[in-house]
Amino acid sequence: MNTKRLRLNPTLIALLLAVVLFIIGGLVHPGFANYFLAINILRLASFLGIVAAGQTLVIISGGEGIDLSVGSVITLGAILVYQISNGNNAMVLPALIIALAVGAAIGAINGLGITLLRIPPLVMTLGMAGVVQGLILVVTQGKLTGSTAPIMVSLISNPLVFAIPGVVLVWLILGAAMWALLERTPYGKRLFAVGVNRTTAKLSGVRVPAVLVVTYALSGILAALGGFVLLGYTQRVFLNLGSDYTLTSVAAVVVGGTILAGGQGSYFGTMAGSLVLTILTSLITTLLLPESIREIVFGAMLLLLLSFYGRQRRLRN
Numbered sequence: 001m002n003t004k005r006l007r008l009n010p011t012l013i014a015l016l017l018a019v020v021l022f023i024i025g026g027l028v029h030p031g032f033a034n035y036f037l038a039i040n041i042l043r044l045a046s047f048l049g050i051v052a053a054g055q056t057l058v059i060i061s062g063g064e065g066i067d068l069s070v071g072s073v074i075t076l077g078a079i080l081v082y083q084i085s086n087g088n089n090a091m092v093l094p095a096l097i098i099a100l101a102v103g104a105a106i107g108a109i110n111g112l113g114i115t116l117l118r119i120p121p122l123v124m125t126l127g128m129a130g131v132v133q134g135l136i137l138v139v140t141q142g143k144l145t146g147s148t149a150p151i152m153v154s155l156i157s158n159p160l161v162f163a164i165p166g167v168v169l170v171w172l173i174l175g176a177a178m179w180a181l182l183e184r185t186p187y188g189k190r191l192f193a194v195g196v197n198r199t200t201a202k203l204s205g206v207r208v209p210a211v212l213v214v215t216y217a218l219s220g221i222l223a224a225l226g227g228f229v230l231l232g233y234t235q236r237v238f239l240n241l242g243s244d245y246t247l248t249s250v251a252a253v254v255v256g257g258t259i260l261a262g263g264q265g266s267y268f269g270t271m272a273g274s275l276v277l278t279i280l281t282s283l284i285t286t287l288l289l290p291e292s293i294r295e296i297v298f299g300a301m302l303l304l305l306l307s308f309y310g311r312q313r314r315l316r317n
Helices: 002-007 010-028 035-060 070-085 089-115 121-140 150-157 166-183 186-196 198-203 208-234 245-255 267-286 291-316
Strands: 159-161
Touching: 010 267, 035 070, 035 166, 035 186, 035 208, 035 245, 035 267, 070 089, 070 121, 070 208, 070 245, 089 121, 089 150, 089 208, 150 166, 150 208, 159 166, 166 186, 166 208, 166 267, 186 198, 186 208, 198 208, 245 267, 245 291, 267 291
Parallel strands: none
Antiparallel strands: none
């Protein structure tokens, strides 16, 4: 029975798929499977993985929870750091704290709207995305002024150990923190309980609204952190900097095996899912295939994995 569980583990499946895609890339395009390209793939996967950490928590919480505001929060977080620090190393930490606080506030408002006003998560977070876009225009006044502090480039983009960039190390630390949060804290146990059945969780003494508000606040914090590290890589900001990460972060969570209905999942699976999507994107880009092919491949892969994971749950039951 233990062998079956290991063989059908979604995280293991995603990791094996990442390895297979990387090998296929090396076969169809010489030079794809080399150390430096692997490091670059890890770098790009880190940005997606950091944002998808918050999305993982939201989806585990159940109730059809998906945070559609993360793309806008990424952009706002990057813009705040860009303008507040303005190239000054000494201002990077205060700018980061402000960006994380704003992300937490936006996420908390999402959580309050969902719990107190009974607004469906998709509607609430989609509406908040529009509000944040408007807030971005207020903050920038239509002009993206500022600059990226040199220390951000040094710590995030430049190689630190064995040519591994700092953002990958940040991602690994976040992975350990997420494991501890989900598996070793009362919050993690309550989050899974809320995702499985909110009524049962409430009857068991879990303060469901508080758990949901904290969850969406954490999603906002992690999205803002994603904006911070993305700025250290791009060194510039754009009004649509984070837009590509909204649905991709959901896809990474799904590929990693977290159930959309809530109550079951892991961040290690999301990390593996982020790798799969990044390798697949890199392979399609290397082969000069059109965007339409990428969308078709992404959709087909999601359908296949969802079908397989559904069969896996039936086998375990």
